[in-house]
Amino acid sequence: MITSSRLDPPVLVQPHARPSRPPALVPCWYIACASDTLRRGGVIRFDLGGEPIVLFRGRDTGVVRALPAHCLHQGVDLAHGDVVGDCLRCPLHHWEYGDRCERIPGVEGMPVRGRKPRFTTAERFGMVFLHPGSDPAGPPPGFSVADSELYVVPGRPVEIDCPWYVPVANAFDMTHLETVHRRKLASAPVITNPDPLSFNVRYSTRVIGDGWSDRTMRFLSGDEIRVNVTCAGGTMVVVESLVGRRRGFLMVSLRPTRTGVSIVPFFGVPRTATGSHLLSARVSAMLFSAFLRRDVKPLRGIRFPANYVDGRDSTIDACYRFLCQLPEHQQEEIA
Numbered sequence: 001m002i003t004s005s006r007l008d009p010p011v012l013v014q015p016h017a018r019p020s021r022p023p024a025l026v027p028c029w030y031i032a033c034a035s036d037t038l039r040r041g042g043v044i045r046f047d048l049g050g051e052p053i054v055l056f057r058g059r060d061t062g063v064v065r066a067l068p069a070h071c072l073h074q075g076v077d078l079a080h081g082d083v084v085g086d087c088l089r090c091p092l093h094h095w096e097y098g099d100r101c102e103r104i105p106g107v108e109g110m111p112v113r114g115r116k117p118r119f120t121t122a123e124r125f126g127m128v129f130l131h132p133g134s135d136p137a138g139p140p141p142g143f144s145v146a147d148s149e150l151y152v153v154p155g156r157p158v159e160i161d162c163p164w165y166v167p168v169a170n171a172f173d174m175t176h177l178e179t180v181h182r183r184k185l186a187s188a189p190v191i192t193n194p195d196p197l198s199f200n201v202r203y204s205t206r207v208i209g210d211g212w213s214d215r216t217m218r219f220l221s222g223d224e225i226r227v228n229v230t231c232a233g234g235t236m237v238v239v240e241s242l243v244g245r246r247r248g249f250l251m252v253s254l255r256p257t258r259t260g261v262s263i264v265p266f267f268g269v270p271r272t273a274t275g276s277h278l279l280s281a282r283v284s285a286m287l288f289s290a291f292l293r294r295d296v297k298p299l300r301g302i303r304f305p306a307n308y309v310d311g312r313d314s315t316i317d318a319c320y321r322f323l324c325q326l327p328e329h330q331q332e333e334i335a
């Protein structure tokens, strides 16, 4: 006898239904701070997705390491610790940490020696980057030119009460270019996915605003601004622009925090033999900052509806779908 179930068409089971929102924390690089704000022997504290973390720079090698902020012993906040050699020493019973616990006074043979580091750190462009987990897919993102060709200035971090992915999606919101930034699209956006963890859009605009930054941009651009924006890994937005003959570079990290998102930008311009990059970097940083400031007010407190789809802006829709399919960070098993 043939049972009816054997005649039923096969049911296609989606191993992972598409979530209606992006993950709370994606395994991606985040900018922690400018390198020169963390000197040898220095310790800073911040949070990643609500988890308190300490970063410290070793006195001997100058290497930066990151740890969960609370001592494994009795939970002291390690931001109060001292950097001894290349380790961070808890002030209470002097357990010492590298990127894991390395020494307990009076204990031979460390019981926690086998643990994997919880975070990976790297320095690039004069910024300290942090990645959750011990095995990033690659280094922190860069630009289409060699790092050594760029002169970089850090921007001022901004905290906003909204989910991390909203400012990312905003970078691909073509409609608000006109209403918020006073730029009109001059060419249709071209969307590509260079790899499964990257989303790229190229477009050009002209300036229609009349503020000081608009007039400056109109003057510099000859009325065409070409923009190439990439979301790298989810929480890094990498922008390259061509304003007249001037190339500008911007990278923004969107780090989820307990209360919202911390937005950390830095700006770059090509180095020149004459040293003119020193001035053009300031001008570029000022213009990019003026551009980004316009987003802050509308994004404060914003909450995208579940299953958000714009329907009239295929670029932000594609970006949001990209963000929703990103992997969630899984804390690694302790080895």
Ligand code: FES
Pocket: 071, 072, 073, 074, 075, 076, 090, 091, 092, 093, 094, 095
């Ligand atoms: S609480 Fe840190 S060593 Fe005891």
Ligand SMILES: [Fe+2]
Pocket: 170, 171, 176, 180, 181, 295
């Ligand atoms: Fe914007």
